[in-house]
Amino acid sequence: MLGAAAVAAEFTPYPYVWIQSPVPDDAVLPSRSKVSPQPEIILGLAEAGTSIQTNTLELALDGEAVEPEIHVAGPLVTVVYTPEELLTPSTRHEVRATFLDDASPPVCYEVAWEFAVGPYVLLEPGMAGPPGSASVPGFRVRTVQAPVDVPVANSLERALLQLTGLLAGSDGGPVPNEALPGPNPDGSWSVEGKLEFYSAGETEPTPYGFPGIPGTGGHDTRFAAEAIAFLELPAGPHVLRVSVAAALTDEMDDDGFALWANANPRDVLGIEIGRYSRTVPGIDPTVNTNDFMVFAPAEGVYPFRMVYYQTTRNAYWLWQSEDPDTGEWVFINDLSDPRALRAFQTSTHPPASGPAIIDARPGPRSGGVDPGAPLIVLWEDGERALNEASIELRINGQAQPAAVSRTGVRVTLDHKPSGGWPAGTNLIELLYCEAGMPLSDPIRRSWVFVVAPPAPLQCPVRGQWDFEAGDLRATVGLPLEYLDGAGGETALRTRFGATAELEVPDIGGEPARVMLVPGHPSNLIGYVMRHGLAANGGGQRVNQFTIAMDVYWMPTDKLFGAMVNYDLLNLSDGDFFYRAVDGGFGQGKEGYEGVTRMEMGRWHRVAWAVDMSRKPPLTTKYLDGIKHADLLEPDKGPDDPRRSMPIEGIVLFGDGDADERMALCVNSIQVREGKLPDAALERLGPPTASGIPRFLPGFDQGPWIDVRRIPGGIELAWEPFDMDWVLEESSTGEAGTWEPVEPAEDGRALVAIQSPMRFYRLRLP
DSSP states (O other): OOOTTOOGGGOEEOSOEEEEESOGGGGSOGGGOOOOSSOOEEEEEEOBSBOEEEEEEEEEETTEEEOOEEEEETTEEEEEEOOSSOOOTTEEEEEEEEEEESSSSOOEEEEEEEEEEOOEEEOOGGGOBOTTOEEEESEEEEEEEOOTTSOOOSSHHHHHHHHHTOOBOTTSSBOOOOSOOOSSTTSOEEEOSOOEEEESSOSSOOTTSOTTOSOTTSOOOSEEEEEEEEEEEOSEEEEEEEEEEEOOGGGOOOOEEEEEEOSSTTOTTSEEEEEOOOOSOSSSOEEEEEEEEEEESSSEEEEEEEEEEOOSSOEEEEEEEEOTTTOOEEETTOTTOTTSOEEEEEEOOGGGGSOEEEEEESOTTOOSBOTTOOEEEEEEOOSSOEEEEEEEEEETTEEEOOEEEEETTEEEEEEOOTTOOOSEEEEEEEEEEETTSOTTSOEEEEEEEEEOOSSOOOOOEEEEEOOTTSSSOOSBSSOOEETTOTTSHHHHHOEEEETTTTTOOOBTTBOOEEEEEOOOSOTTOOEEEOOOOOOOTTSSSBOEEEEEEEEEEOOOSOSEEEEEESOTTOOSOOSEEEETTTTEEEOSTTOSOOSSOOOTTSEEEEEEEEETTSSSOEEEEEETTEEEEEEEOTTOOTTOTTTSBOTTOEEETOOTTSSSOOOEEEEEEEEEESOOOHHHHHHHOSOOTTOSOSOOTTTSOOOEEEEEEETTEEEEEEEOTTSOOEEEEESSOOTTOOEEOOOBTTTEEEEEOOSSOOEEEEEOO
């Protein structure tokens, strides 16, 4: 073998490579990769002139030596290795092979490349029934429909409430259900073949129409549907695709869905596989597809539940899986295709048919929950009933009393915590038994949610980027990231420099160091902002936030400039734009309009503040400290994919269909937790060379202190600097040891490093 003494500098790149799998292209954007978490790594080499000494071949994965299989067939050498453990989702990995040839003296060669494992969901072994435990091919589909004259939000929250019969109308009463019930005891319909439905204004049922639609009202809008399926899955990865109808980008009327897996498919506390995210261009209404990889740890029958919702216009819903051999999409349970995954309506696996939690509020992983919100849990009996007398509630590890009541097949738990929920994470644990089950062996379910602090939200700055150092580092928070990596197209085309260097005007007569964002039409161009905000507004996404930017649009004949895409894959049309034809900014029907005008060739400070938990949801837009408009959207709700932010981050200046990108310079970007009130947005004022202020007098609490290392010492800066703060230092931090430090002007002080440990504080006289 080569031995550990060899170093990379001693190797020559081997030119005769005919297979590298997974391919290096997968590493560009890990979030778009479909590579399995347990991939077969293959390196194919072709001998030319000299032969490969296979006994010298070494393979390493992420720097760790592994033992591959080596196959020789004439001049071809194939190296194969499969990791024993699952690799982490959305991660890059390096493969490196080294070997000698039989020349005299031998030449040392290497082949190295990267690949990325795609995002995936690991299914739990305990949720699956054994092979053969399912029966009755197909799906159970249940639909509910609101009357045509009843406004309903185009949201998953609405669909879930509608399916449980808890959706309230404007009068506070339940919204009627006009869908025709199916023949099954729960009102569902048996669909023996594929899950493939569509409707385009039909007032009569069609062969591919949704079961129960049109309902008694004779229309095909404002409905939600639930599909239950037990999928027979071999062990390993499976890529699932869900397709729904998509409207024009500014109509904001796409269909939507969410997909879960759980031992009892009706239970809302299952593993979320994925939900709707727009991936289609914005020009033409079409079909939106979302793909999800699941990994089955063992062969078995896995229960799934999918909820679909539609409001107006076309309706379309289908479910497919990818053929791993050909890459073709195959309908799940297509009985005419032997490649199709088989779906079943029922299962003999006992956990699948017992009582289920069909509603839980506050919901799992929701954030920003009101401290006074009640805990509501709703069970529904299955083939076996719930023993309501067995229910035990524990909150943060402590047993709590709760009111429990039964109405027919449903049992409700209602708990109002004395004094309200404590701020922060709260753990809910439920123990209960089915009727006839021993009380000593209860079913255990748990989830967490995060409660908003009781004090009024001060909207702190969680991220700020000012580009003073000529790179993506942050003034506050985490650095920005190039969407396609440090060596990608974004990094190649991005420039940093002073306003004069980049041939743009100074800001307010003062020079500034700024970033030039390329206007090249590519959906690989963008900057990932890790905003650092947790879920809030009672949802699983960031529903209350404020974003501000100092921008200068380069003169061009383009009509739209993308500012933000809330889709981290950057496949969908962007979600906040500058519209050049009238200077408007925003997104959606009537979403650009306002009383101010943003112009090319001029510095502007644009800000928008969002509260999707409000009823109706509100987006407030300001330009240069002047209110542009309030956008009220009663048909939206919390966690709307085009108005709320995923907690993982967003893409700045990205556009998935790449046709609405303009070059611009940006001087400062800021993101705050919560929706800034109008008075604070007004105080942001016009753009300044120093960037967006992090302290707003009369609103923010101070002081804020920044510490930065400089040659020979440190610089301390604080805000608000226009107050009489006294900077003091101490070697121990104990009372009586503090001495004043003479500050420079504007709330700054330069301090020489005098000892390994010094303490500093600000004090008002």
